[in-house]
Amino acid sequence: MRLEAKQLSFRYAKGEPPILEDVDLRVGAGERVALVGPSGCGKSTLARILSGYLEPSAGKVLWNGNILPKKGFCPVQLIGQHPELSVNPRHRMSKILCEAYTPDADMIAAMGIESAWLSRRPGELSGGELQRFCIARALAPQTKFLVCDEISTMLDVITQAQIWELLLRATERRGLGLLVITHNRALAGRVCERVVSLPEINCAL
Amino acid sequence: MTSKDTPVLAVRELQISFSMYRKGLRKESLRVIRSLSLDVRKGEIVAVVGSSGAGKSLLAHAVLGILPSNAVTEGEILYKGETLTPALQRKYRGTEIALIPQSVDYLDPLMRVGKQAACAGGGPEAQRAARAAFARYGLEPRVERLFPFQLSGGMARRVLIVTAVVARPALIIADEPTPGLGAEAATETLRHFRQLADGGAAVLLITHDIDLALHVADRIAVFYAGTTAEIAPAEDFKRGRDALRHPYSKAFLDALPQNAFKPIAGAQPYAGRPPQACLFADRCPERTNACAGAVAMRALRGGEVRCIHAT
Amino acid sequence: MFERKGTRARFALNTRTRVTVLIAVAAIYLLGVFVWGLFMSPDAYAVHYADKFTPPGGKYLFGADFMGRNMFFRCVKGLSVSLVIGVIASLVSSVIGLVFGVASATAGGRFDKFILLCVDCCMGLPHLVLLILISYMLGRGARGVLLGVALTHWPELTRLVRAEVLQLRTTHYVQAAYRMGKSRFRVAWDHMLPHVLPVYIVGLVLLFPHAVMHEASITFLGFGLPAETPAIGVILAESMRHIATGKWWLALFPGLMLIIAVILFDVIGENLKRLLNPDSGNE
Structure with a gap:
């Protein structure tokens, strides 16, 4: 149960300068790693590649040593910075909640x-x-790993603390791995066991 | 005529309601801001903090007169002691009162940034002012000929500030200028605000990030559910929870990752609650029966607070 | 901004109610004309040579023509015929637009380019010329007009639907649905349909006036419905022969009825757009 990035590179088009180059990263089962770096260093791009939203230009993303599945439920799920863009504005919340599975009452209460x-x-x-x-x-239930891309940046500090409290409780109980992308070093230190600086592992910078 | 002590911006008992369709053809009025009062003086940065939905941005829109057409406002907004009418708002917008938006998406994507900056003032004089402002913020003359999409992140922030300050406004409103920025970039943006305030402008800084507010503001107004919970000198926030007055402000500090990182339970109530009672009561550790009565803003230890228990 | 409260209260009805009433009135009128004409007995506009060229009045509300036929009933019947053809042609056209738009956006690549080329070709040629060409090729008559109108009105809707689907495909919630294992069909049904449907419905209603007007135009020019059909285009073409002798009512009333019908369709479409658009929906 580990998520690995092997020699990942990404550029939007041929001939353009790369955003990511030869990025290597490994997060073990149940491990919580923070990814920090200034804006524009490719944090969000890496998050989208690791969760299968974007195809890397070179290199691969391995889940337990296998290539991340392109079809079906992806064991690596992404939570983004703007929740209002991640849900269909025309759906009711009950429908949004049951997009992948039907959460039970305990889950709903825990959240x-x-x-x-x-x-x-x-x-x-x-x-x-x-x-x-x-x-x-x-x-x-099929989720094994969560990538959290600045999930509390747009929230006030009380809501931020609430969200992290319940997210950490849920991931700990199920032994999920966590990659937390944030520009807030204090937050990174609070929620993660290990802090990785993207500019240090990204050869494009 | 305005005396020296007249605040540049004075908001008195502002209320904002929205009329919205609930079911089918029934229309309802939803009060989202109630009895909000706030002053911003010359040379001062007042930060407005609070969770989303507390009415921070609406205050900015009300001052600029750009609320949506289904909004109804009551109360008073004074600019240098003069009531802001829609006509005055149109006149002052962009010249006397300027907005620094969140991102370059707010600029005209088809106009070179130098021209856009000069537009704010109008006339050849504005063009010179724009050029000077570009230089003042360390932007080379070639930047003036770029289009918004060609700007790098750092340049974009400076261009937004330049565009707002070319006409030398007396009041600058910055709406969430820093979310998602790294620590260095955010600090740089805030340093610009400090410079503007030291240059004599009044700055209203709207943010949900109390960290930032602490670094740069003179006074901090904490919004909760469409009212001001507490207005206090930034110093009090730096000294810690005991220097603060309102239990919500204290909870704010406790929730910071560098402090206890402990949240209080519950969420901000929705619009449409009875207007007099304390809106924070059901989350408050100090709640008593008296909290159901009228709670008004009162002065306390060099600040203002809307809580009957605060000492 | 502080006086706004008073001015708002003066309107007894709120905007949404007014718009709904407006749409209902327009729809009832159009539906009424359509149904009345559909079930009208031909006796109502039978030939009475004794009454030929009677000016508008008590017995003949819209007057009578050169064969003494009651112009009022002929107009209602004619408009009804025009509406039938217009509505059917619009429906066919809109389905073509929907299918092409969705296919173009989802398939992408060469197919997308091909569809866009077709759209440009269709929009580049003058509408009426293309219509006459198709109608003439198919041997005029109802079938020719119907297919002609249907085959020339789909490009605008194709473009609208294509743009909507393209935009939806890049949204975070659609991509998230794919990553949560949803099939292409489920995503299209759950996430795209609720957004595309309002665009489609408004587009369809705004197609009606175009289709009706174009049907009337080519019939008027003689490339459409045969001369014995009581269609608005035929009636207007006939009236031209008598306009020089001062029989103004033969042209005025059918023309007015056509214009009113077209405007009402437009009213329905534009107001539906206001209701369905989330930006103006709360006014």
């Missing part, structure tokens, strides 16, 4: 989701509330 929110649409909830849904949705 701090109130039953009244389920009948609402995304436009009627705040960012912090929507982010709880995105986390619950990503915590499907």
Whole structure:
């Protein structure tokens, strides 16, 4: 149970300068690693490649030594910075929550989701509330690893602490691995066991 | 005429409601900001912090007069002691009162940035002012001929500031200028704000990141559910929770990763609650029956607080 | 900004109610004309040579023509025929637009380029010329007009649908759905349909006036429906022969009815757009 990036490179088009070059990264089972670096150093691009949203230009992403599956449920799930963009604005929250699986009542309670929110649409909830849904949705039984890309940057500090409290509890119970992307060093130190600086492992910079 | 002590921006008992369709054809009024009062003086940075939905951005939009058409406002907004009417807002917008938006997406993508900056003032004089402003922020003359999409992250932030300050506004409103920026970039942006304030402008800095506010602001206003919970000197926030007045501000400090990283339970209530009672009561450790009564803003230890228990 | 409260309260009905009423009235009128004409007995506009060229009045509301036929009933019947052809042609056209738009956006590559080429070709040629060509090739008559109108009105909708689907494909929630193991069909059904449907419906309703107008135009020019059919285009073409002798009612009333029908379709489409658009939906 490990997520590995082997010699990952990425560029948007041939001839353009690479955003990532020869990036190697390894996160073990149940390990929590923070990825830090200034804006524009390729953190979000790496997150999208590791969770299968983007194809690397060179190199590969390995899950337990195998290439990440292109079809079907991806064991590596991504939670993004803007929850309001990650949910279909025309769906009700109950439908959004059950995108991949049907969470039980315990799960919904553990995520701090109130039953009244389920009948609402995304436009009627705040960012912090929507982010709880995105986390619950990503915590499907088949999920083995979570990539969190600045998931609390747009939230106030109280909501941030709430979100991390429940996310850490859920991942610890299930032994999920976690890659946390943040520019907040204090936060990285709080939630992760190991901090990796992307500029140090990214040869493009 | 304005005396020296007249605040550049004074918001008095501002209320904002939205009329929205609930079910089918029924229309309802939703009050999202209630009895909000705030002053910003010359040379001062006032940071407005609070969770999303607390009404931070709406305050900015109300001052600029760019609320959506289904919004209804009550109360008073004074600019240098003069009531801001829609006509005055149109007149002052971009000249006396400037907005620094979140990203270059707010610029015209088809106009060279130098021209856009000069637009703010109008006339050849503005062009000279724009050129000087570009130089002042360390932007080479060639940057003026670039289009917004050609700017790097650091340049973009400086261009946004230049565009806002060319006309030398007396009031600058910055709406969430730093989310997602690295520590260095955020610090640089904030240093620019400090310079502007030291140059005599009044700055209203809207952010959800109390860290940033602490570094640069003179005073911090904590918003909660459409009201001000506490307005206090930034020094008090630096000294820690005991120097603060409102239990919500204290909870804010406790939740910081560098402090206890301990959140309080619950969430900010929705709009449409009874107006008088304390809105924070159901999350408050110090709640008593008296909290259901009217709670007004009152002065306390050099700040203001909306809590009957604060000492 | 502080006076706004008062001015708002003066309107007894809110915008959404007004818009809904407007759409309902327009739809009822059009549906009424359509159904009335459909079930009208031909006796209502039978030939009465004794009454030929009667000016508008009590017995003949819109007057009578050179064969003494009641122009009011003929107009209703004619408009009904035009509506039938317009609506069917629009439906066919909109389905072509929907299928091409979705296919173009999802297939991409060469197929996308080919569809876009077809769209450009269709939009580059003058509408009426293309219509006449197709209608003439198919031997005029109802079938020729119908296919002609249907085959020339799909490009705009194809473009709209294609743009909508392309934009949806890049959204985070659609990509997330794929990563959560949803099949292409499920994603299209769950995530794309709710967004494309409003675009499609508004596009369809706004197609109606175009189709009706074009049907009337080519019939008027003699390339459309045969002269014995009581269609608006035929009626208008006939009236031209008598306009010089001062029989103004033969042209005025059918023309007015056509224009009113076209405007009402436009009213329905534009107001539907306002209701379905989330930006203006809360006004």
